[in-house]
Amino acid sequence: MTKKVLVLGGGVAGLTVAHECREAGAEVIICEKDARWGGKVLAYRLGADSVAPGAPVEHSLRTFHSSYFSLFETMRRIPLGAGTPFDAITPVRALTLIDGADVSRMARVDTDLRQPPHRRARALWRAMGAFGVPWRDSLSWFGTIGAYILSGKTRRRRIAARRVDDLLDFDRRSEAFRTFILSLVDIIFGAKRDASAAVVVDMFARLALVRLGTVDPLRFMTNTANGPVNECFIDPWVTHLKAMGVEMREGAAAAEVEWEGSGETHAPIAVRLSDGERIEADAFVFAVSPAAMASLLPEFYAKSVLPEMRRTWSAGAQFFCRRFPETLGPRDSFSLVVGSAWSIIYLIETPSLWRNVAMPDEIEGVLSVTVSSFDTPGVLYGKTFWQCSWEEAQNEILAQIGFADSGAIVGAHLDTHLRRIRSEEYLEGSDGIYHGWEISPEYDGHVWVFATPLWIFSPESGVDGIVAKTSIPRLFVAGEFSATSTKQPTMEKANQAGKLCAAAVLAELGLPYDRRRVERPLSGRLARWLYP
Numbered sequence: 001m002t003k004k005v006l007v008l009g010g011g012v013a014g015l016t017v018a019h020e021c022r023e024a025g026a027e028v029i030i031c032e033k034d035a036r037w038g039g040k041v042l043a044y045r046l047g048a049d050s051v052a053p054g055a056p057v058e059h060s061l062r063t064f065h066s067s068y069f070s071l072f073e074t075m076r077r078i079p080l081g082a083g084t085p086f087d088a089i090t091p092v093r094a095l096t097l098i099d100g101a102d103v104s105r106m107a108r109v110d111t112d113l114r115q116p117p118h119r120r121a122r123a124l125w126r127a128m129g130a131f132g133v134p135w136r137d138s139l140s141w142f143g144t145i146g147a148y149i150l151s152g153k154t155r156r157r158r159i160a161a162r163r164v165d166d167l168l169d170f171d172r173r174s175e176a177f178r179t180f181i182l183s184l185v186d187i188i189f190g191a192k193r194d195a196s197a198a199v200v201v202d203m204f205a206r207l208a209l210v211r212l213g214t215v216d217p218l219r220f221m222t223n224t225a226n227g228p229v230n231e232c233f234i235d236p237w238v239t240h241l242k243a244m245g246v247e248m249r250e251g252a253a254a255a256e257v258e259w260e261g262s263g264e265t266h267a268p269i270a271v272r273l274s275d276g277e278r279i280e281a282d283a284f285v286f287a288v289s290p291a292a293m294a295s296l297l298p299e300f301y302a303k304s305v306l307p308e309m310r311r312t313w314s315a316g317a318q319f320f321c322r323r324f325p326e327t328l329g330p331r332d333s334f335s336l337v338v339g340s341a342w343s344i345i346y347l348i349e350t351p352s353l354w355r356n357v358a359m360p361d362e363i364e365g366v367l368s369v370t371v372s373s374f375d376t377p378g379v380l381y382g383k384t385f386w387q388c389s390w391e392e393a394q395n396e397i398l399a400q401i402g403f404a405d406s407g408a409i410v411g412a413h414l415d416t417h418l419r420r421i422r423s424e425e426y427l428e429g430s431d432g433i434y435h436g437w438e439i440s441p442e443y444d445g446h447v448w449v450f451a452t453p454l455w456i457f458s459p460e461s462g463v464d465g466i467v468a469k470t471s472i473p474r475l476f477v478a479g480e481f482s483a484t485s486t487k488q489p490t491m492e493k494a495n496q497a498g499k500l501c502a503a504a505v506l507a508e509l510g511l512p513y514d515r516r517r518v519e520r521p522l523s524g525r526l527a528r529w530l531y532p
Contacts, residue, residue, distance in 0.1 A: 002027045003509040006271060006279055008254050008296075009287030011039020012491050013478040015237055016074060016498025017285050017505070018246050024502075024511045028246045029279060031271075033253035036230075037238050040452050041491060042416060043230035051411025052320040054360040056228035059415050059452065060316035061347045061368040063334070064089050064223040064491075066113060067206050070518050071495040080236045088232040090353065091220035096329040097127050100183075100339035103402035106329065107131070111221035117208065120221075131338060132176035141181070144168065145208055148201045160198035160463040167197035179339050186343040187336050189454065189488045190314040190372045196457040202487045222334055224347065227357040252277075254288075257296055267473035283505045287478040287498065290455055291436035300470065306481055308461035311438065311453045313374050315415040317397060319367040320360075323408045324348055328367075328401065340400045342385055343373035363410055369397055374440065374448075386440035386448050390420055417451040454489045455480050463487045468501035469508070476501050 005021045007014050010032025018030040036042055043058035064071075075086040093112065099105035107127035109120065121142070128138045144167070148159065159167060164185070170178050170193070185191040185200045207221070225232040242248055258270040258278070270280045286293055290309070294301040301307070329335030331352050337344040350365030351357070359365065374385040378396040385393055394412050398404075423442050426434055426449060440448040457463040465483035468476050480489035482497035499518045506513040 003283070003511070004029070004281040005283045005285060005505055005509075006281035007031070007285040007287060008271065009039065009285075009289075009292075009479075010034070010037040010248075010250065011287065011479075012041055012071075012494035013480075013482075013498040013501070014039070014285070014287035015234075015241065016495050017287060017478055017502045018241055019074065019077075019237075019244075020499055020502030020513065020517075021505055021511075022241065022244050022246045024506050024513055026283075026506070026509060026511060029249065029281070030241075030246060031249045031252040031254060031273065031279075033251070033274075035251050037248075037250060038230060038234045040494075041229055041234060043228045043234065045228065046413065051413065052360055052363060054358070055318070055320045055363060055411075055413070056231075056349075056357075056366060057318050057413045057416075058229060058316055058368065059417060060314060060370045061334075061345065062224055062229045062491075063092075064225070066218045066221045066223065068490075068492040070499060071492045073517050074495055074499075075233065078233075078237050078240050080232070085225075085233040085236060088226045089218070089223045090226040090355070091218075092222045092224050092332065092334055092347070092353075093220055094330070094333040095222060096333040096335045097131070098329055098335055098337045098401075099131065100337045100341070100344075100400065103327065103337070105130070108330075108333070113219055113221055121208070128177075128180060131180050132174075133180050134174050134177070137173050137177035140173075141168070141177070144201060145204050148198075149205045149208065156198060157462070159201060160196050160457070161459050162197045163194050163459055164191070164197045164200050165193040167201070183338040183340070183343060184336065186372050187338075187340075187345045187370075189456075189490065190312040191456050191488075192310065192312060194458065195310055196459050196461070196463050196487075198463045199457050199487045202463075224353070227354050231357075254292075254296055257284075265473065268475055281474075282509060283474055283476060285476045285478060285501060285505060287501070289436070289452065289479070290481060291438075293477070295436055297475075300472065300475070304466055304481075305461040305464075306455070306466075308458055309481060310456040310458045312372070312456055313418075313438065313450050314370060314372040314454050315418045315450065315452075316368060316370045317394070317412060317414050319369070319394075319398070319403075319412045320363045320410040321365055321367055321408050322362060322410060323364055323405070324350070324367070325403060325405045325408065328403060335401075337401055341373065341376045341378045342371045342397065342400060343376075344397065344400055345370050345372075346401060367403070369401070371397065387443040389446075390414060418448065419450075420446055420448050423447050456489065457487060467504075468497070469504040474508075476505050 004027045007018050007030040018028045022028045046055050076084050095109045097107045107130045109123045253274040255274045256272045260269045268284045272278050290306045331348045346369040380396045380399040437449040437451050467483045478497040478501035484496040486493040503513045
């Protein structure tokens, strides 16, 4: 008899579980509460009644780092025209570090992997110097990264139990160093100074070793998709899963979990959806947000490390442009505005980057921006993001990146998961549409609500994460909180979590699975450095 797996959550982790389990022979149903698939990788084109009909929008600008392996393995198994989504990855040739206090000051770090690692390290060293970081602080920073690479599991656990500002001894470091490091980690993945130090140091250690583990034929450390990520990746993936026989249910939110037994035999037997449908299965996978898990699995949530993790907001905005000022960063680069009040990174998406991608008339390209600091006063109005209206937020973002040509902009779009509403509207909808959403402090009778915050490991939670197979029979979990080799909340981590979860599910159901799909085949000391 075919075993049935019910997956809740249609982001990268959930889609990965569905893919692996169906390919191994299980019957799979996957439910996504939203009308579109992708979760935090949500992307689509605007409708006819929008500010820019047909323009591409996304949750946040998308990066495919060359150190990824698990995600690329999945992408290579998905049909896309005559190739696969992996073939749609296109290089972003540099990181441009822009001074938030003077956006005309820029330092470029090329990401060409043909360069020896010491040249990239030297470019970063020079960039730190250009931002006023004393050489002693830079030397200490590079020494911390090297020590982490050479450390074993015990020492890394000790590092994981310390805050970023504690490990890096911020009290003894210069203000320039503190600003530079905290800006980078906040801009790149939303980590703050109270995050687990291992999350931050691990990321830079992987950057240092990136050439040793890069997937050929990638030539650059930083990459993006050749077009909207839904068209290059998520939509073809969903189409492929349907062709494989996965039952896909969008707009299907889980409302309640039904249980049987007690004590050690207490286990889920069915999930009831918001429309009343009841689905039984042999295995239940929760690839949902921790907020949703707190609602559906309150006892499991309370006993896990999830309450100890840090929640941080990071969301995208797109500006549809007739032209781009020369004062902006180069078009072949991710531009990180170091020291910007709202921790901004942006990418200019034009035909030079997105080849053969249709754009609406009048639009040369898209300025895709990600904001990661919401509680710091801006430079234009002296308000935090949370205190701004959407129109004020647009003006503030443009001011912080030095975009002064307002006539060049056709329109703008904010992350669908982020909304400004009246305080009363939130209270009225808190049991419905906004249930489980994060809420900002109230200002001028309004609040911002956000559905998809990032969850960052803290010193209290550690960085080990939650294993896929829980202590509850038939219950499995996958997400950015999962126990994987990657410590940062990225697509790679979500994909690793999905594959490890699928391996656990299939083992319990008695079906085979090749765990080598999860991580790069390495051996010896290098493997222990990267995957302790």
